[in-house]
Amino acid sequence: MQDLVPKEYKERNSLVINPVKTCQPIGAMYAALGVHGALPHSHGSQGCCSYHRMHLTKHFREPVVASSSSFTEGASVFGGRANLETALKNIFAVYDPQVVAINTTCLSETIGDDIGSIINGFDVPEGKTIIHASTPSYVGSHITGFSNMVKAMIKQLSEKNEEAKTNNKLNLIPGFVDPGDIREIKRILEAMDIDYILFPDQSDVLDTPLDGNYDMYPEGGVTIPELNDTGNSQATIALGEFASADSAFELEKKHDVKPYILKSPVGIKATDELLMQLMKLTGKEVPAKIEKERGQLVDIIADTHHQFHGKKVAVYGDPDIVISLTEFVLSLGMRPVHVLTGTPDNKFEETVTEMMSDADWEYNITAGGDLFQLHQWIKNDPVDLLLGNSYGKLVARQEDIPLVRVGFPILDRSVHSYLPTIGYKGAILLVEKISGALLDRKDRDTDFELTEFVL
Amino acid sequence: MQNSRNKALSEREDFIMTKGDKKENIKCDQQSLAGAVSQRACVYSGARVVLNPVKDAYHLVHGPIGCASYTWDIRGSLTSGADVFRSSFSTDLKEKDIVFGGETKLKLVIEELMEAEQYEPEVIFIYSTCVVGVIGDDLKAAARKAEKKYGIRVIPVESSGFAGTKSKGYKAACEALLTLMDDFKAENNGVESSKKAADNRNEIKKLSQQNEDYGELDTKEKIRLLQKKLSQINSLQTGKAIENFKNKKLKEQAEVSSYSKKINLLGDYNLAGEGWIIENYLNQVGIELVARFTGDSSIKDIRKAPTADLNIVQCAGSMKYLAKRMEKKFGIPFLEISFLGLQDSLDSLRQIAQHLGDQIIINNVEKLIARRLPDTEAKLRIYKNYLSGKKAAIYVGGAFKAISLVKQFNDLGIKTVMVGTQNGKESDYEKLRELTDPGTIILDDANPSELEVFMREKGADVLVGGxxxxxxxxxxxxxFFDHNHERKDPLVGFEGVVNLAQELDLTINSPIWKTIRSGIDE
Structure with a gap:
């Protein structure tokens, strides 16, 4: 393998090498898949849609269906109105979804298609719904796109009943997480006997069982009546500031539903915070079985803490998960020395810097960075562990560092999307993975004479 | 649901036919309908998959980040050396670039790329994306300026996503490759000698095309005539050989002198090392591979490509265009071959040898076949036991893959019940109709619902696709059998046919398919 990454830093403000982000539309597509009976629709060239489907399919190992406006040169000159109108007609006639969730692309944004006005002029079939989000690929990242699509759901669908009565439910926005995480959040809410509206909900959409039948619109997903009802909820809990906060604020603005923005609940502290907030808002108790899981997690960390203490780690990926992972590895006694997200947003740097206030070691924090930068950091200050998506394999292989896969996308391992990273259960699984990776490395590097059964 | 499925089919009736029905033609080679859940990609995607394997070139994607992210190391092309092509370079266009134009940023990016110490780009390909096409950045001008400033080649690839189909992207990539080959002409040969060589090759081509006239002659007579023709061809080629020899650097002489003929391999992307397998056969029979297009190819090899005696084209969909252009430009004849499938591999080896007209090579090919065939056939016989009688559905991008798969399935006793492609042409579908049994569904640019309906209806045991x-x-x-970019085992040549059978057995006869319907329900 060629070593193309020099130790010495050179100023680089324009060129991106090996991105740690992708574009808005795929995030919007993923969010849209969390609406029941929805067909995501990409208003742009065919390639975009094809790439997003392929990428999501590779991460989830599930069928991902979405349609495209199939832009041609004509559409790019005269505008995409005709394409979108034809597309919508074809979609309702041919694929018969309950909901069409349209995202734009850099192409349709640049030629200036006004999706709202096109939809207004379109005769939507009885009982069907169209959601549309503006997701220009040249702004933000896939996380921005996810946020924009969820916000569109609220903006276009949430309602408040006239008597202004609460439905005694909590809105819960889980963020850009896997179906396994969503199942875990729902399990916690149900264990606490809390009524909720969770959106978007990709469980039972992208983790359906194999029974020999393919259903283009699986049973999962938040329903339109549920989204309508979000304006009547008692409060909104948004997990992950970058993926979920905007939608919670939109609900506040529109229907005065109070927003609570929490970190993505990865690790003990963030999960504690979620449970405390849930108790505070609903007056419900945390049941013994969840408390027991916390106790088990603490027990496990006590059993293994010596493996983690002082170990240097690099964390990279999407902002919400990276922030929480950083907090979690700090609580394990590890030293996050390089923390990086590709999503450009200064808030990320502020949040992580604050978390690191007690750190007595040198560290790097960047938003809007790339894997090349992370690799350079590591060359200058090597780490014991990499925490992030599959692309880190490039660095892991070249620098011979163990990699624990967390986040999106994971293209070279399976099962991850079924298991939680969040909650106490998720933290237990993370500890197992991190510990396993460090000990596998130790076993590999220990002389045979010194190899032990008990570690 | 059933209702919507029927509707789904009626909308696309013209794109689907059943072998044995009255319908004569299939509609194909069209843009997908707006709103279609198509499996197709864009112009950029076509350009990227074809060009990206050039391993020591810098592939810079000029556009918002997504286009670079989704195609990062997408092709799975193996390299024997440089691997800069496996990194993803992007101008990561932001809002202000869209408003004020992306050329400034492109200039800065090239500057940063050139000034980074670890990089010494000799060639940079700049891929145009949708938005770049709309805002109208002048890539040609930007490239020219950069070339002047840094003294390297900067080649724009006209691949705005919306401006056609994937096939147009293949062409854009081929054009970029031709631009690289122009360097050869300028550096080594000069226009005159290259024209002379082209004339020679055209003469050779004419002679070789008379091949079919020997119909009823007995074998001895055929060989005699063939030999006579070969000697004519050889004398024409001698002049060129000397010319080439002069151009060769000393260190290369030793290894090259053992090969009497030189060819380029087009339309192979060295997936799972497939190009290496083909190269190995060619070397064994005494043929030198000059350049590969584009699996495991280097800039240097591509620049030398015009010196070859023959181009062989594996994936015609992506590279026949380049073959035709090279024939016109450099007078290099081309042969469409296929190393997918046993019979096709044997035919291809023999065709190549015949075309080159070198008796030693012709003999070597027969020796190679004699060496490899018995073992391969023995292995296939074993797998045939496990596979015979199974039913397969095929849905792949390129038609040449579909055609070779149907042939191989016929050999293994597997019945093809459905076959479709994303980019097939009318002639491809005719060929498919010839090869399949009555009742086989043939379709163009299918969507998942159609695949589902036909697989269910026809009781397919395996789907071959992407x-x-x-x-x-x-x-x-x-x-499922992966016949796409992500395949991990080579499927060409003697090794490939066995791999194919082995993988089919592995997936079709996995116990999991029985487990689905057993257990708690029963």
Whole structure:
């Protein structure tokens, strides 16, 4: 393998090498898949849609269906109105979804298609719904796109009943997480006997069982009546500031539903915070079985803490998960020395810097960075562990560092999307993975004479 | 649901036919309908998959980040040396670039790329994306300026996503490759000698094309005539050989002198090392491979490509265009071959040898076949026991893959019940109709619902397709065979046919398909 990454830093403000982000539309597509009976629709060239489907399919190992406006040169000159109108007609006639969730692309944004006005002029079939989000690929990242699509759901669908009565439910926005995480959040809410509206909900959409039948619109997903009802909820809990906060604020603005923005609940502290907030808002108790899981997690960390203490780690990926992972590895006694997200947003740097206030070691924090930068950091200050998506394999292989896969996308391992990273259960699984990776490395590097059964 | 499926089919009736029905033609080679859940990609995607394997070139994607992210190391082309092509370079266009134009940023990016110490780009390909096409950045001008400033080649690839189909992207990539080959002409040969060589090759081509006239002659007579023609061809080629020899650097002489003929391999992307397998056969029979297009190819090899005696084209869909252009420009004849499938591999080897007209090579090919065939056939016989009688559905991008798969399935006793492609042409579908049994569904640019309906209706045991279809097949409880970019085992030549059979057995006869319907329900 060629070593193309020099130790010495050179100023680089324009060129991106090996991105740690992708574009808005795929995030919007993923969010849209969390609406029941929805067909995501990409208003742009065919390639975009094809790439997003392929990428999501590779991460989830599930069928991902979405349609495209199939832009041609004509559409790019005269505008995409005709394409979108034809597309919508074809979609309702041919694929018969309950909901069409349209995202734009850099192409349709640049030629200036006004999706709202096109939809207004379109005769939507009885009982069907169209959601549309503006997701220009040249702004933000896939996380921005996810946020924009969820916000569109609220903006276009949430309602408040006239008597202004609460439905005694909590809105819960889980963020850009896997179906396994969503199942875990729902399990916690149900264990606490809390009524909720969770959106978007990709469980039972992208983790359906194999029974020999393919259903283009699986049973999962938040329903339109549920989204309508979000304006009547008692409060909104948004997990992950970058993926979920905007939608919670939109609900506040529109229907005065109070927003609570929490970190993505990865690790003990963030999960504690979620449970405390849930108790505070609903007056419900945390049941013994969840408390027991916390106790088990603490027990496990006590059993293994010596493996983690002082170990240097690099964390990279999407902002919400990276922030929480950083907090979690700090609580394990590890030293996050390089923390990086590709999503450009200064808030990320502020949040992580604050978390690191007690750190007595040198560290790097960047938003809007790339894997090349992370690799350079590591060359200058090597780490014991990499925490992030599959692309880190490039660095892991070249620098011979163990990699624990967390986040999106994971293209070279399976099962991850079924298991939680969040909650106490998720933290237990993370500890197992991190510990396993460090000990596998130790076993590999220990002389045979010194190899032990008990570690 | 059934209702919507029927509707789904009626809308696309013209794109689907059943072998044995009255319908004569299939509609194909069209843009997908707006709103279609198509498996197709864009112009950029076509350009990227064809050009990206050039391993020591810098592939810079000029556009918002997504286009670079989704195609990062997408092709799975193996390299024997440089691997800069496996990194993803992007101008990561932001809002202000869209408003004020992306050329300034492109200039800065090239500057940063050139000034980074570890990089010494000799060639940079700049890929145009949708938005760049709309805002109208002048890539040609930007490239020219950069070339002047840094003294390297900067070649724009006209691949705005919306401006046509994937095939147009293949062409854009081929044009970029031709631009690289122009350097050869300028550096080594000069226009005059290259024209002379082209004339020679055209003469050779004419002679070789008379091949079919020997119909009823007895074998001895055929050989005699053939030999006579070969000697004519050889004398024409001698002049060129000397010319080439002069141009060769000393260190290369030793290894090259053992090869009497030189060819380029077009339309192979060295997936799972397939190009290496083909090269190995060619070397064994005494043929030198000059350049590969584009699996495991280097800039240097591509620049030398005009010196070859023959181009062989594996994936015609992506590279026949380049072959035709090279024939016109450099007078290099081309042969469409296929190393997918046993019979096709044997035919291809023999065709190549015949075309080169070198008796030693012709003999070597027969020796190679004699060496490899018995063992391969023995292995295939074993797998045939496990596979005979199974039913396969095929949905792939390129028609040449579909055609070779149907042939191989016929050999293995597997019945093809459905076959479709994303980019097939009318002649491809005719060929497919010839090869399949009555009742086989043939379709163009299918969507998942159609695949599902026909696989169910025809009781397919396995789907052959790309990554997006894998999950669909599994969900239906049907085995899957990867015949796309992500395949991990080579499928060409003697090795490939055995791999194909082995992988088919592995997936079709996995116990998981039985498990689905056993257990708690019974």
């Amino acid at each position: 990554v997006k279809d894998r999950a669909l097949a599994y969900k239906m409880g049907i085995a």
